[in-house]
Amino acid sequence: MNVEINDLTRRFGRTRAVDGVDLRTGPGVLGLLGPNGAGKTSLLRMIATVIPPSSGTLRLLERDPGAAGPRREIRRRLGYLPQDLGYYPGFTVVDFVEYFALLKEVPPARVPAAVAAAVERVGLGDKAKSKLRTLSGGMLRRAGIAQAIVNDPELLLFDEPTAGLDPEQRVEFRTLLRDLGTRATVVVSTHLVEDVGAACGEVVLMHQGRIAFQGTPEQLTARGEGHGTGDAPLERGYSAVLAEARS
Amino acid sequence: MSAVLLPARAPRRIALPGVLRTSAGRLLRLELRRSPMLWILPLAVLVFWLDTYRSTMVLPPLWGSRALILRQGSAADDFAPFVIGAAAWAGGRDRRRGTDEQVEATALPRWAARLTTCTAALCWALLANLLCVAVLYGVTAAQGAAGRPLWWPVAVTEVAVLAFGAAGFAAGTLLPSRFTAPLAAIVVALMLRQTLRSGGTFALLSPTVSPMYSLEALRPDAGVFTPYLPDLSITRILFMGGAAVAALGLLGVQRSCGAIGLRRAAAAVVAVGLAASVTAAVLVGTAKSTATGVVVPALHDAADDRPIPAVLVCSSGAVPVCLNPVYRRYLPAATAALDPLRREVAGLPGAPVRMDQVAAPERFPQVAAARITGTPPVAQVSFDFGYDGAVWLGPGGQGRGCCSAVQLWSSAAYLHAQVLPLVAVPVVDGLVGHAGPAQQAVSEGLLQAVGVPSDELAVLVAVQAAPAGLSGPGTPVQAAGQRFAALPAATRHAWLTAHLADLRAGRITLDQLP
Numbered sequence: 001m002n003v004e005i006n007d008l009t010r011r012f013g014r015t016r017a018v019d020g021v022d023l024r025t026g027p028g029v030l031g032l033l034g035p036n037g038a039g040k041t042s043l044l045r046m047i048a049t050v051i052p053p054s055s056g057t058l059r060l061l062e063r064d065p066g067a068a069g070p071r072r073e074i075r076r077r078l079g080y081l082p083q084d085l086g087y088y089p090g091f092t093v094v095d096f097v098e099y100f101a102l103l104k105e106v107p108p109a110r111v112p113a114a115v116a117a118a119v120e121r122v123g124l125g126d127k128a129k130s131k132l133r134t135l136s137g138g139m140l141r142r143a144g145i146a147q148a149i150v151n152d153p154e155l156l157l158f159d160e161p162t163a164g165l166d167p168e169q170r171v172e173f174r175t176l177l178r179d180l181g182t183r184a185t186v187v188v189s190t191h192l193v194e195d196v197g198a199a200c201g202e203v204v205l206m207h208q209g210r211i212a213f214q215g216t217p218e219q220l221t222a223r224g225e226g227h228g229t230g231d232a233p234l235e236r237g238y239s240a241v242l243a244e245a246r247s
Numbered sequence: 248m249s250a251v252l253l254p255a256r257a258p259r260r261i262a263l264p265g266v267l268r269t270s271a272g273r274l275l276r277l278e279l280r281r282s283p284m285l286w287i288l289p290l291a292v293l294v295f296w297l298d299t300y301r302s303t304m305v306l307p308p309l310w311g312s313r314a315l316i317l318r319q320g321s322a323a324d325d326f327a328p329f330v331i332g333a334a335a336w337a338g339g340r341d342r343r344r345g346t347d348e349q350v351e352a353t354a355l356p357r358w359a360a361r362l363t364t365c366t367a368a369l370c371w372a373l374l375a376n377l378l379c380v381a382v383l384y385g386v387t388a389a390q391g392a393a394g395r396p397l398w399w400p401v402a403v404t405e406v407a408v409l410a411f412g413a414a415g416f417a418a419g420t421l422l423p424s425r426f427t428a429p430l431a432a433i434v435v436a437l438m439l440r441q442t443l444r445s446g447g448t449f450a451l452l453s454p455t456v457s458p459m460y461s462l463e464a465l466r467p468d469a470g471v472f473t474p475y476l477p478d479l480s481i482t483r484i485l486f487m488g489g490a491a492v493a494a495l496g497l498l499g500v501q502r503s504c505g506a507i508g509l510r511r512a513a514a515a516v517v518a519v520g521l522a523a524s525v526t527a528a529v530l531v532g533t534a535k536s537t538a539t540g541v542v543v544p545a546l547h548d549a550a551d552d553r554p555i556p557a558v559l560v561c562s563s564g565a566v567p568v569c570l571n572p573v574y575r576r577y578l579p580a581a582t583a584a585l586d587p588l589r590r591e592v593a594g595l596p597g598a599p600v601r602m603d604q605v606a607a608p609e610r611f612p613q614v615a616a617a618r619i620t621g622t623p624p625v626a627q628v629s630f631d632f633g634y635d636g637a638v639w640l641g642p643g644g645q646g647r648g649c650c651s652a653v654q655l656w657s658s659a660a661y662l663h664a665q666v667l668p669l670v671a672v673p674v675v676d677g678l679v680g681h682a683g684p685a686q687q688a689v690s691e692g693l694l695q696a697v698g699v700p701s702d703e704l705a706v707l708v709a710v711q712a713a714p715a716g717l718s719g720p721g722t723p724v725q726a727a728g729q730r731f732a733a734l735p736a737a738t739r740h741a742w743l744t745a746h747l748a749d750l751r752a753g754r755i756t757l758d759q760l761p
Contacts, residue, residue: 045348049352050348068505068508068509069506073354075352075353075354076354080349081349082349084345085345086341086344086346086348086349087346088281088344088346090283095277095281098277099274102270102273102277103274103350103353103354103355103360104354104355105270105353108272111273144349
C-alpha cells in the first residue's frame with residue numbers, strides 16, 4: 001500500500017477539516033470527490049506532507065512522514081500539484097521544471113532528460129523556452145503538472161488539475177493520468193465527476209471531513225440509479241451519496 | 248547565381264565545469280540566471296559612477312587619496328539600498344508567487360534552497376561591486392598612481408554589500424510582502440545617512456563614515472609613512488560578517504525549513520553570527536582615535552606603528568626639499584612653492600640645512616606645516632598632497648576650499664598663497680623668534696620678503712597656526728618690518744648673517760634694525 005491512513009484528523013481551530021478518515025490505496029488512480037469544504041484539499045495537503053495531521057496515523061510509501069529522514073525520502077518520490085499553482089513568471093518552462101527536479105533531488109545527471117521528458121509529456125515541448133509569464137492559464141497548469149511528474153514519482157497528488165484546461169487538454173490529461181496510474185499511486189482531487197469516471201479506478205467521496213463513499217466509479221454510478229439528480233449516471237450517484245450523507 | 252548550401256551545424260554544447268554539474272551547482276546556475284538582483288544592479292552601478300567614481304577621480308592620482316571616498320563607505324552606500332531591496336524581493340519570492348507549498352513538498356531542505364537563492368543574489372551584488380571598485384582602482388593604476396593600493400577599504404565594502412544582501416534576503420523571507428523590499432531599502436538608506444551624521448564610537452561600526460563627524464581620521468597619507476591601520480576594518484568586517492552569517496542562519500530556523508537537527512544547526516549559525524557582531528561592538532567600544540587611524544587595542548599590531556622606511560627624494564639647491572618617494576611627482580611643485588623661503592634663509596646661522604617631509608601629526612592635517620629640529624637644524628615639513636576642499640578640514644575645522652588638490656599643486660599662485668605661508672611662518676619663527684619687538688619686526692619683514700601676504704598672515708594668526716603675534720597697523724614694529732622687507736635681498740641676508748645670533752638673544756633693539 002502506498003497510502004495508509006488510519007483515523008486521520010486535521011483541525012483548523014475549532015473546525016475539523018478532516019475527521020477520522022481511513023484510507024488505503026496502492027498503484028492506480030484514486031479520485032477524491034466532494035463539495036466545497038468537504039476536506040479534500042486538507043487531506044491532500046497532509047498526504048503531500050505540507051501540513052501534519054492533528055491526530056491519527058499516516059504512512060506513505062511504507063514510511064512515516066512524521067520523521068525527518070523518511071519524510072525526505074517520501075518527498076523525493078512525491079509529485080504534488082496544489083490547487084493554487086504558484087510559478088515564477090521570469091522562469092522558462094524548462095527552468096521551472098528543472099528547478100523542481102533539483103529540489104526533488106533528482107540525480108543531476110538525469111535532470112536534463114527528466115525535464116525534457118516531463119515537458120514533452122504535458123505537450124509543452126514547443127513552449128519549453130517560453131517564459132511562464134507568457135503562457136495561458138491552461139499551459140501554466142500543464143507546466144505545473146510537468147513539475148509534479150518530473151521525478152517520476154511513486155505517489156502523485158493533483159488538486160483540481162483540470163481547472164483551466166480546455167476539453168481537448170482534459171482528454172489528454174486523463175490519458176496521462178491513466179498512464180501514470182499504471183506505475184504510481186495517483187490521487188486526484190476534483191469537482192468534475194467526468195474526470196473521475198474517465199480516469200479513476202477508485203473513487204472516494206468526502207463530506208464534512210469524512211469519507212461518505214469509497215468504491216469504483218461503477219459502484220458510485222450504481223448508487224445513483226433511480227435516486228440522484230444529475231445529467232450523467234456518475235453525477236446521479238454522487239448526488240445520491242451526498243444526499244444520503246446529509247440526511 | 249548559384250547558392251551553396253552548407254550542412255546545418257549542430258549547436259555547440261558548452262561543457263559545464265564539474266561543480267556546476269552537481270545538484271547544488273545546477274540550482275545555483277538556475278538562480279543566477281533568474282535572480283532579480285540582475286535587474287537592479289545597473290542602477291546601483293550608475294549611482295556608483297555618479298557618486299563614488301566621479302568624486303574619487305577628482306582627487307590626485309595617489310593611492311591614499313583615491314581610496315578616500317571608498318574609505319568613507321561611499322561604494323557600499325551607493326549599492327546598499329539596491330542590494331537590500333533586490334535581496335528582499337528575492338527572499339519573498341516563494342510567498343509572493345504562491346510556490347510555498349510546492350517547494351515545501353520537495354526533498355531539499357528549505358534552508359538549502361533559500362541559501363542557494365540568496366547566494367545567487369549575493370554573487371551578483373558582490374560581482375558588480377567588485378567590478379566597480381576594480382574599474383576605479385584600474386583607472387587609478389593606469390594613471391600611474393603613487394603609493395600602494397589600500398585593500399582593507401575594499402574588503403570592508405564587499406563585506407558590507409554581503410551583509411546588506413543577506414539582511415535584505417532574510418527580511419524578505421521572514422516578512423514576505425511586496426512592501427518589504429522598498430521599505431528595507433528606504434530604512435537602510437536612512438540608517439546610513441544617520442550614521443554619517445553620528446560621531447559616536449559605535450557609529451564606527453557602520454561602513455559609512457563622515458570626515459566631518461567620525462572619530463576615524465580619513466587622512467589621504469594613510470599607508471605612506473606608517474602602515475594602514477587595519478584595526479577598524481577588521482572590527483567592521485567582524486561586525487558586518489557576523490550580521491551576514493546571522494541573517495543566513497535565520498533563513499533556516501523556521502519549522503518549515505527541515506528536520507530539527509537542521510534547524511538547530513541554523514540556530515547555532517545565528518548564534519555564531521550574533522556573537523561575532525557583539526564581539527565587534529565590544530571591541531569598537533575600546534577603540535582610540537589617533538592621528539594615523541583608529542586603534543583597537545585587542546587587534547592592534549605594534550608593528551603597524553613603526554614608520555615605513557623610505558629613502559627621501561631631494562631637490563637640488565642650498566636648502567634641498569626632500570619628499571617621500573610616493574610624492575616624487577610633487578617635488579618640483581613643493582620646491583617651487585618654498586623657493587622664496589629657501590633663498591631667504593639659506594646659509595643663515597641656525598637656518599635649516601634641509602626640508603624633510605614627515606607625516607603630519609594632526610588628525611586633520613593642514614595643507615602644509617613645518618618645525619625646525621635637530622643639529623644641524625632640519626625643517627620637518629608636512630604636506631597634504633591629497634588635500635581636497637570636499638574632504639579636508641583645515642585649522643579650526645574649516646574647509647579652505649580654495650581649490651582642488653590637483654589645482655593647488657599645479658598652480659604657482661595657489662602654492663604661494665596656500666602652502667608657502669604655512670611653512671614660512673614656523674620656519675622664520677623658529678629661526679628668528681618673536682619674543683621682542685625687534686625679533687617680531689624682522690620676522691614680519693622676512694615673511695613679507697618671502698612673499699607671505701599680510702592678510703594671509705592675519706588669517707594664520709587668527710586660527711593660531713602662526714606662533715608669533717601680529718603687530719598692529721601703524722606701530723613702530725610694523726614700520727620696522729616693512730623697512731626690513733624693503734632692503735635689497737643681499738643686504739638683508741648679509742645683515743642677518745652678521746646679527747642673527749644677537750637678534751635671537753634679544754641683544755638688538757628695534758632702533759638698531761637697518
